[in-house]
Amino acid sequence: MFKKVLVAEDLDSISIAVVQVLEELQVPVIHHVKYCDEGLLKIKKALADKEPYDLLITDLSFKSDHRKVNLNSGDELIDAINKVQPNIKKIVFSIEDKSYRIKTLFNELGINAYVSKGRNSISELRNAIEGTFNNEEKILSSDLSFSFNDKSLIEIESYDISILKLLSQGYILESISKEFKDLSITPNGTSSIEKRINKLKIYFKANNNVHLIAIAKDFGLV
Amino acid sequence: MFKKVLVAEDLDSISIAVVQVLEELQVPVIHHVKYCDEGLLKIKKALADKEPYDLLITDLSFKSDHRKVNLNSGDELIDAINKVQPNIKKIVFSIEDKSYRIKTLFNELGINAYVSKGRNSISELRNAIEGTFNNEEKILSSDLSFSFNDKSLIEIESYDISILKLLSQGYILESISKEFKDLSITPNGTSSIEKRINKLKIYFKANNNVHLIAIAKDFGLV
């Protein structure tokens, strides 16, 4: 079993249960942080001491409070860790259940397992830890039923996300066009952007822009 | 201390910790349900058996799964319980931290304490349970700093929420007006609704309707 595990989870009510699972699995060294920044520090320190962690279990969303932080989310934490210790095993344990979000975690951040917090997530988490230790690939808790071949949501690319983001910030078509020109993102004609928004509206069955953004928010795209 | 407590919480990772707290407080009977419907059933059963619960601790949001349910949220559960056992003490334990939401829980559903899930929520929860037992009123976990006299968000009433809801569902002004006429909600002229939306835009510093809905979503108003 893993020898040294780091848990990044802000909610104390949840971390208790996670640590319990690790103890049951006889992991000798279990560390727990409530902020992403702390997590990165511990990883770096352990590397410098030549006693690196072999597993990270992290949440995605962290509450913000008075404390000023650099890393705001589990995504950012993983990204930062990948730069210093890319070979560490990574399990994400989060409430998120949108396939779009989860797919990018596997494909872009190279996580080993995803467990969604739910009614039986503790046993799912245990399975994921054991599976990861046995080098299984792309472990998904069983209540998530989407397939990695499902092209439906993966077709929505970062270009679309950018449009949705700007729309949700109150930009009008013309401003988006200008912004894209400044960032040299193409296509950037108002008409092309308009067409793309139209496709999104058809795809999401939205009546208008307002509706579209509401749906995008529900899907966690922005 | 309380004699019989019901915990309604779908995430197993959290309920473990909540039950632990209750055990530490020497509560003799602790029951736990993962669905709101079950919760209501247990309350009714206990009443019929003349052994009613004296405390309810519930989450607000419950994940939906294959199971068909009547009650979808903690709000609905509390509302239903209030109809059969209004005198039961009620503590809400949720991630939600928007003052608007929390105020309505106290004012309209008559809860006794609100604890927001956070980095030290377990001790906060313990305090809330003890405070509720000692008949303290309107207990709020300490990381929530808003005051009940703060008029800023409470001014947004259900009328505004209705408008935002319909907007987020893709309704145009005219449709909203018609809908309000059907439901005999006044004012219902397109112009009045327009004006109200305008106020909301000023209040939330939104550039347009799209922006407004994005903000409303972030605030958890819809």
Add this chain to the structure above:
DNA sequence: GTAATCCTTACGGAAACCCGTAAATCGCAA
């Protein structure tokens, strides 16, 4: 080398919005 296709951009009219002003209605008190 030409044609077919796709992608980007442009244009125009109708619908919906945005925003200010003016008229109508309602509640209340003199």
Add this chain to the structure above:
DNA sequence: TTGCGATTTACGGGTTTCCGTAAGGATTAC
């Protein structure tokens, strides 16, 4: 009843979205 103030509704013009059509440019097929 009358008059006043506040709220609700109506109206109008400018802006943006919405949606179809089409021109220009790049890539691919033949």
